[in-house]
Amino acid sequence: MMNSQAMDRRAFVARLIEALPDALIVTGLGSSAYDVFAAGDRDRNFYLWGAMGGATPIGLGLALARPDQQVVVITGDGEMLMGLGSLATIAAKQPPNLTLVVLDNGHYGETGMQRSHTALGTDLVAVARGCGLPQALVCKDLSECESVAQRIQARQGPLLVQAKVLADEPPRVLPPRDGPFIKNRFRAALGLQPF
Amino acid sequence: MNAIDPSLAPEWQQAIFRVLKAGDVRQVAYVPDAGHAHVIRCAVADPDIQDIVLTTEEEGVALACGAWLGGQRAVLLMQSSGVGNCINMLSLLQSTDVPFLTLVTMRGEHAEFNPWQGPMGRSTQAALELMGVHVVRASHAEEVEEVVSAALDEAFRAGGRVAVLLSQRLIGRKNWERK
Numbered sequence: 001m002m003n004s005q006a007m008d009r010r011a012f013v014a015r016l017i018e019a020l021p022d023a024l025i026v027t028g029l030g031s032s033a034y035d036v037f038a039a040g041d042r043d044r045n046f047y048l049w050g051a052m053g054g055a056t057p058i059g060l061g062l063a064l065a066r067p068d069q070q071v072v073v074i075t076g077d078g079e080m081l082m083g084l085g086s087l088a089t090i091a092a093k094q095p096p097n098l099t100l101v102v103l104d105n106g107h108y109g110e111t112g113m114q115r116s117h118t119a120l121g122t123d124l125v126a127v128a129r130g131c132g133l134p135q136a137l138v139c140k141d142l143s144e145c146e147s148v149a150q151r152i153q154a155r156q157g158p159l160l161v162q163a164k165v166l167a168d169e170p171p172r173v174l175p176p177r178d179g180p181f182i183k184n185r186f187r188a189a190l191g192l193q194p195f
Numbered sequence: 196m197n198a199i200d201p202s203l204a205p206e207w208q209q210a211i212f213r214v215l216k217a218g219d220v221r222q223v224a225y226v227p228d229a230g231h232a233h234v235i236r237c238a239v240a241d242p243d244i245q246d247i248v249l250t251t252e253e254e255g256v257a258l259a260c261g262a263w264l265g266g267q268r269a270v271l272l273m274q275s276s277g278v279g280n281c282i283n284m285l286s287l288l289q290s291t292d293v294p295f296l297t298l299v300t301m302r303g304e305h306a307e308f309n310p311w312q313g314p315m316g317r318s319t320q321a322a323l324e325l326m327g328v329h330v331v332r333a334s335h336a337e338e339v340e341e342v343v344s345a346a347l348d349e350a351f352r353a354g355g356r357v358a359v360l361l362s363q364r365l366i367g368r369k370n371w372e373r374k
Contacts, residue, residue: 024264026261048287050286050290051257051284051286051287051290053253053257053284054253054256054257054260054284054287055257056257057253057254057255057256057257057261058257058258058260058264059261060247060254060258060261061257061258061259061262061267061269062261062262062265063261063265064245064247064261064262064265065221065262065264065266065267066265066266069265083254085249085250086250086254088250089247089249089250089254092247093245093247179290179291179292180292182291183264183292183293186264187264190264190265190266195294195351195352195353195354
């Protein structure tokens with residue numbers, strides 16, 4: 001059952017990214033990628049169209065490679081659930097510049113709104129803490145966006161934000177699907193050349 | 196804490212770490228295996244290399260992509276059984292054209308004691324090839340350095356996706372009797 005207090009996902013993502021203009025953003029596939037794209041396409045966005053469960057370990061590899069940058073993974077509850085073990089992997093490394101934002105609507109939105117485990121009893125914040133990520137918090141109100149952004153910018157250890165969002169389906173806006181293009185554009189934004 | 200003298204490790208394992216270090220690999224992700232023990236120990240001890248212990252091998256595939264996005268070279272160390280855990284995640288590498296190097300210690304092929312290692316061990320090469328990974332193999336200690344070095348060049352100079360299978364015969368018989 002969804003908590004009655006939940007945010008509009010597009011509004012939350014747009015406000016968060018606005019407050020983090022330089023962040024390197026890795027998205028999950030499906031709704032979270034659409035939300036990030038809808039907030040405005042950026043060279044520093046890496047959108048997934050597959051590889052479910054991979055968003056957080058991609059974020060970890062990136063955060064370790066670029067300790068000078070703020071890395072934010074924006075994904076959904078379903079994608080996070082498929083890679084729960086990566087929370088333990090991140091905890092073992094404690095990268096200060098990595099944040100996981102889980103847009104939790106308690107459902108698999110892309111496949112017909114079937115209930116996910118977070119609607120059936122799984123507490124992502126408790127899971128994160130149990131894995132060794134003590135900085136895990138719930139965000140239920142848009143007014144908390146700026147304080148969440150400040151926490152992210154402080155870079156004081158890995159952070160997990162469970163953002164409670166409404167189980168609705170905003171209009172689809174599709175980011176590019178051309179993987180090499182997304183990758184090369186992202187790397188170029190960091191001054192990296194093609195091999 | 197076990198202090199193990201690195202010079203006591205088999206020379207081929209020492210050669211692997213030399214190649215990775217010379218090849219500027221900065222992230223070593225792994226699910227442990229005895230055949231990787233020396234490289235893992237060296238990665239943990241090296242201040243310029245991040246060692247990342249994984250809960251499942253597919254995390255290492257995704258991590259390698261993230262490292263490359265940030266301009267670093269990563270390697271994934273795993274056992275043949277772990278290859279099966281990676282299948283869908285390997286699509287990430289093909290879809291984004293990201294370089295990839297993995298070193299796979301083989302089970303289920305030479306003097307194997309555990310029949311449960313057989314199905315994945317016999318399917319390891321085919322599974323990797325089905326997912327677009329070029330597979331090479333090192334079966335003799337004296338060829339390991341050159342095979343791994345060539346695979347590293349193929350991955351990071353030519354942008355390839357390469358797996359080096361380290362034969363079970365190379366690793367030797369596992370001692371099953373604990374005294």
